Amino acid sequence: MAELYPYPRFSLAERDRRWKAVRELMRQEQLDVIVTPNNTGHSTDFQSNTRYLTHCGGGGDADIAAVFPLEGEVTAIATTAQARWPTVQEWTRDVREARRNYGRVIVERLKELKVDRGRIGVTGLGEVEGTRTPEGTITYGTWKQIREAFPDADLVDATPILAEVRYVKSPEEIEILTRSMEIIELAYEAEIRAARAGAKDWEVWAETQAALLRNGSEMPVHCNWVSGKNPKRTLTRPSMRILERGDLIINEVEASWIGYRSQGVQPVFVEVADPVHQELIKVQREVFNRVIESLKPGITVGELAELTQNTAERVAPQSGPAAGATAQLTMHGRGAGDDGPIITSTARSPRQLAVTLRENMVFICKPSARSADGSISTWGDTVVVTSKGGRRLGKRPHDLAVSGR
Numbered sequence: 001m002a003e004l005y006p007y008p009r010f011s012l013a014e015r016d017r018r019w020k021a022v023r024e025l026m027r028q029e030q031l032d033v034i035v036t037p038n039n040t041g042h043s044t045d046f047q048s049n050t051r052y053l054t055h056c057g058g059g060g061d062a063d064i065a066a067v068f069p070l071e072g073e074v075t076a077i078a079t080t081a082q083a084r085w086p087t088v089q090e091w092t093r094d095v096r097e098a099r100r101n102y103g104r105v106i107v108e109r110l111k112e113l114k115v116d117r118g119r120i121g122v123t124g125l126g127e128v129e130g131t132r133t134p135e136g137t138i139t140y141g142t143w144k145q146i147r148e149a150f151p152d153a154d155l156v157d158a159t160p161i162l163a164e165v166r167y168v169k170s171p172e173e174i175e176i177l178t179r180s181m182e183i184i185e186l187a188y189e190a191e192i193r194a195a196r197a198g199a200k201d202w203e204v205w206a207e208t209q210a211a212l213l214r215n216g217s218e219m220p221v222h223c224n225w226v227s228g229k230n231p232k233r234t235l236t237r238p239s240m241r242i243l244e245r246g247d248l249i250i251n252e253v254e255a256s257w258i259g260y261r262s263q264g265v266q267p268v269f270v271e272v273a274d275p276v277h278q279e280l281i282k283v284q285r286e287v288f289n290r291v292i293e294s295l296k297p298g299i300t301v302g303e304l305a306e307l308t309q310n311t312a313e314r315v316a317p318q319s320g321p322a323a324g325a326t327a328q329l330t331m332h333g334r335g336a337g338d339d340g341p342i343i344t345s346t347a348r349s350p351r352q353l354a355v356t357l358r359e360n361m362v363f364i365c366k367p368s369a370r371s372a373d374g375s376i377s378t379w380g381d382t383v384v385v386t387s388k389g390g391r392r393l394g395k396r397p398h399d400l401a402v403s404g405r
Helices: 010-026 045-054 102-112 140-149 159-167 171-194 199-215 275-293 301-315
Strands: 033-036 063-068 075-078 094-097 119-123 154-157 221-227 248-257 259-263 325-328 331-333 362-365 368-370 376-378 383-384
Touching: 010 159, 010 171, 033 045, 033 102, 033 159, 045 159, 063 102, 075 102, 094 102, 102 140, 102 325, 119 140, 154 221, 171 199, 171 248, 171 259, 171 362, 171 383, 199 221, 199 248, 259 362, 259 383, 275 301, 275 325, 275 362, 275 368, 275 376, 301 325
Parallel strands: 033 119, 075 094, 119 154
Antiparallel strands: 033 063, 063 075, 221 248, 248 259, 325 368, 331 362, 362 383, 368 376
8 A cells, every 4th residue: 555644544443344244234135246336416425335435535526436345355436546545545455547437447347246147236326215315326327337238237226235334333433423523513612703793694604614624624514504683594605794793693514524424503693692592492402302311222213203392392381482382303314424314304204214223323413492483493413322312422512602702
């Protein structure tokens, strides 16, 4: 291997653990090989299977595919392959040049593996839903080349195999996600310092992003954002508006440490907090804590959703700004991208709701509390499932943040 650049890396023991787990499931499904296509969509979340298996990745335009055989050398396929990837990782020695035609090199490697009449797994076909990929993640050109080159092979969707292996995190992965959460909380500190009346919304966002990068986060990362008078829903980026006293900034902030993305949700008020939100966050905190207590092996995602609603009915006050508040669960896996399972206001498929939690699953847990006037309070942290209940990775107070204090 070439001399390695000073990047943070996962260990070879972590590589061996992952490869063993994937190959055990491949044997159960009688797969000869798995192909993970290149796709840098959704802040490179759609390419996380490739990075998970090869340790090649990082950077917004770093398209990488992989061929992962049941036995033998794992192959990473990239553009400018030899100049980039042997110098940043030590997991994968067979790194091949794509010259932007990934399907051609995938076919070449599959031919070497003699799987003309075998069972070829391909992740991201869209036949089995991912967390956010009902149409799949493989490009038509790549799929067409594989299908035409192997007319007698059985091509099957291998998405469930990688989803299953990625559900439960190793101690090493949890340590990395903890570091990611530390970076997020440093970014929130920067946001709170910058959020002053008279500041430009975009500049506050820029301070938040700068703190992510300064403390080691890769780019790109997901960061929805909005500011204003009691906003209800984040936008995809900040605006050029000037912040006013009493404005609320809501966002979802992620950091990527070795490609692993924790997430936080932290409402930030400019200099003074709205009284409705001061009461709503009390309801939201009660709901969050009850959900966290129940994050134990054996409970299903659907049961947690029901618990969220029932807890709000029990703890919501009978009078005042938060009278009759309701709550809804949003929770999805964190790890090498947008891991599963997932539940949001719109993503509520029976298959995802039926997933049973296991120890060392990791989630962003961010239930929301809604008042009768439509105000919404959401706060979230990345949490680990343990035998005693959920454990937060973050350390900041569970409360509204108010700048200038």
